[in-house]
Amino acid sequence: MTGEASRITIETPIAFGDRLPEQVDAVIIGGGVIGVFSALYLARMGKRVLVCEKGRIAGEQSSRNWGWIRQHGRDAAELPIMMQALRLWREVDAETAGQCGVVASGTHYLASSAPEMAAIESWLPIAREHGLGTKLLSGREVSDLFAGEADYPWVGGTCTPDDARGEPWVAVPAVARLAQAAGASIREDCAVRALDLAAGQIQGVVTEHGRVACEQVVLAGGAWSSLFARRHGIDIPQLSVRATVARTAPMGDFFADKAVDEQFALRRRIDGGYTLALADRHGFHPGPDAFRHFRAFFPLLRLNWKHVRPGGLAPAGFPDGWGTPRNWAEDRESPFERARVLEPPPDGAYLRLMADRFAERFPKLGRPEIADAWAGMIDAMPDVVPIVDRVSAIAGLVVATGMSGHGFGIGPGFGRIVARMVAGQDAEHDLSRFRYARFSDGSPLDIGPGL
Numbered sequence: 001m002t003g004e005a006s007r008i009t010i011e012t013p014i015a016f017g018d019r020l021p022e023q024v025d026a027v028i029i030g031g032g033v034i035g036v037f038s039a040l041y042l043a044r045m046g047k048r049v050l051v052c053e054k055g056r057i058a059g060e061q062s063s064r065n066w067g068w069i070r071q072h073g074r075d076a077a078e079l080p081i082m083m084q085a086l087r088l089w090r091e092v093d094a095e096t097a098g099q100c101g102v103v104a105s106g107t108h109y110l111a112s113s114a115p116e117m118a119a120i121e122s123w124l125p126i127a128r129e130h131g132l133g134t135k136l137l138s139g140r141e142v143s144d145l146f147a148g149e150a151d152y153p154w155v156g157g158t159c160t161p162d163d164a165r166g167e168p169w170v171a172v173p174a175v176a177r178l179a180q181a182a183g184a185s186i187r188e189d190c191a192v193r194a195l196d197l198a199a200g201q202i203q204g205v206v207t208e209h210g211r212v213a214c215e216q217v218v219l220a221g222g223a224w225s226s227l228f229a230r231r232h233g234i235d236i237p238q239l240s241v242r243a244t245v246a247r248t249a250p251m252g253d254f255f256a257d258k259a260v261d262e263q264f265a266l267r268r269r270i271d272g273g274y275t276l277a278l279a280d281r282h283g284f285h286p287g288p289d290a291f292r293h294f295r296a297f298f299p300l301l302r303l304n305w306k307h308v309r310p311g312g313l314a315p316a317g318f319p320d321g322w323g324t325p326r327n328w329a330e331d332r333e334s335p336f337e338r339a340r341v342l343e344p345p346p347d348g349a350y351l352r353l354m355a356d357r358f359a360e361r362f363p364k365l366g367r368p369e370i371a372d373a374w375a376g377m378i379d380a381m382p383d384v385v386p387i388v389d390r391v392s393a394i395a396g397l398v399v400a401t402g403m404s405g406h407g408f409g410i411g412p413g414f415g416r417i418v419a420r421m422v423a424g425q426d427a428e429h430d431l432s433r434f435r436y437a438r439f440s441d442g443s444p445l446d447i448g449p450g451l
């Protein structure tokens with residue numbers, strides 16, 4: 001497998017070029033994991049659906065992530081949706097003859113100190129309440145996970161053995177092909193510039209290739225959702241952080257699952273390497289929204305201030321860039337076309353630290369050969385759980401965004417929910433935690449378990 005195969009970039013050839021229909025039941029803005037699963041389930045309900053993707057399907061977060069499909073450590077309100085999502089991932093993997101790379105893979109949270117152990121243990125009552133087989137591990141059991149390669153002072157850990165992992169850069173396009181086969185139209189290089197509104201009701205969308213009539217729109221634009229919504233007077237408090245990831249060259253299979261401690265994360269890949277990342281370093285590039293939303297994010301920043309490293313002002317082309325227009329004409333190029341695929345560079349210092357931390361934990365293996373590296377912008381909400389809701393100010397608009405660093409695993413679950421909302425069916429889950437109004441109705445901020 002080549003380096004390029006680790007994620008989708010602007011160099012990836014266009015694979016979805018359906019003709020724009022004149023009219024559909026719903027337009028989905030964004031071809032990430034949320035958009036494509038919403039399209040799949042809507043198409044299977046017999047709805048006419050169009051996915052507009054400004055760049056490439058899964059070009060942004062949805063191909064750049066670690067591929068963890070985890071129930072472990074989830075917010076209590078997300079867990080039932082995630083348990084269903086895991087079943088749905090297995091289903092689509094079977095339907096695509098294994099193209100999603102979904103395999104059983106335990107999730108391990110490891111602790112190097114007693115306070116950290118207490119913090120990860122505090123989630124166990126949620127696991128028990130939902131019948132998950134999550135286990136406590138002693139320090140010795142943790143060391144035994146790594147085929148004799150580990151030499152590190154972990155004091156213990158927690159593990160959910162029946163979690164899974166997938167290969168994001170192949171999985172999400174495979175699901176998009178399933179959606180197409182079910183009747184969805186999908187068009188890459190097709191930015192939606194604006195909603196077409198009449199008296200507060202959606203009449204259609206204006207894309208860079210023309211207008212499409214519809215009464216419902218799903219905003220699943222990841223890191224761009226806030227910029228898009230604000231042009232229509234909808235305020236979404238959402239900020240992005242830059243996360244750097246590395247892929248090692250193929251190496252011996254000393255650990256088949258996925259694990260994270262306070263500083264370092266790794267998982268086995270289907271190509272025989274490991275995906276590595278830092279758990280305590282996220283680059284942050286403040287733009288105007290960072291100042292506007294400072295109060296909303298202050299409690300989260302206070303909890304995570306050590307993890308968020310200012311990395312200079314948001315450059316041009318970022319959703320919250322200083323030069324990024326906040327308003328634009330529908331008949332002119334919009335900021336979405338100017339940044340078809342948001343591809344922030346990986347942080348070189350973080351890559352060196354990753355290799356050091358690998359060697360610290362697995363000294364006999366030493367520093368691994370880094371075969372490829374990239375970064376992605378994680379769209380975070382102030383309470384680290386998404387918005388999945390209708391927005392009352394615009395009839396016909398469903399917002400599904402702000403997956404806060406854990407949307408790949410839960411993607412099928414929220415996609416199914418979005419499809420049911422659009423189709424006017426019961427969502428079958430309690431969605432009150434994900435309501436849009438929670439940031440403006442005086443509700444206290446309830447920060448979820450983490451990115």
Ligand SMILES: Cc1cc2nc3c(=O)[nH]c(=O)nc-3n(C[C@H](O)[C@H](O)[C@H](O)COP(=O)(O)OP(=O)(O)OC[C@H]3O[C@@H](n4cnc5c(N)ncnc54)[C@H](O)[C@@H]3O)c2cc1C
Pocket residue numbers: 029030031032033034035052053054055056057058059060061062063064065066067068069070190191192193220221222223224225228243244245336340341375376377378400401402403404405406407408409410
């Ligand atoms: C480094 C990293 C590691 C992660 N690890 C994990 C993990 O292990 N497990 C997990 O569950 N999650 C993980 N995540 C989070 C996960 O990747 C995201 O939550 C998820 O992919 C978000 O999906 P999405 O569809 O909401 O957004 P995205 O994947 O960002 O897709 C949004 C799409 O909308 C398009 N778009 C935006 N505006 C417009 C417009 N106006 N017109 C047309 N198209 C538009 C964009 O081009 C983009 O392709 C990780 C994320 C990163 C960056």
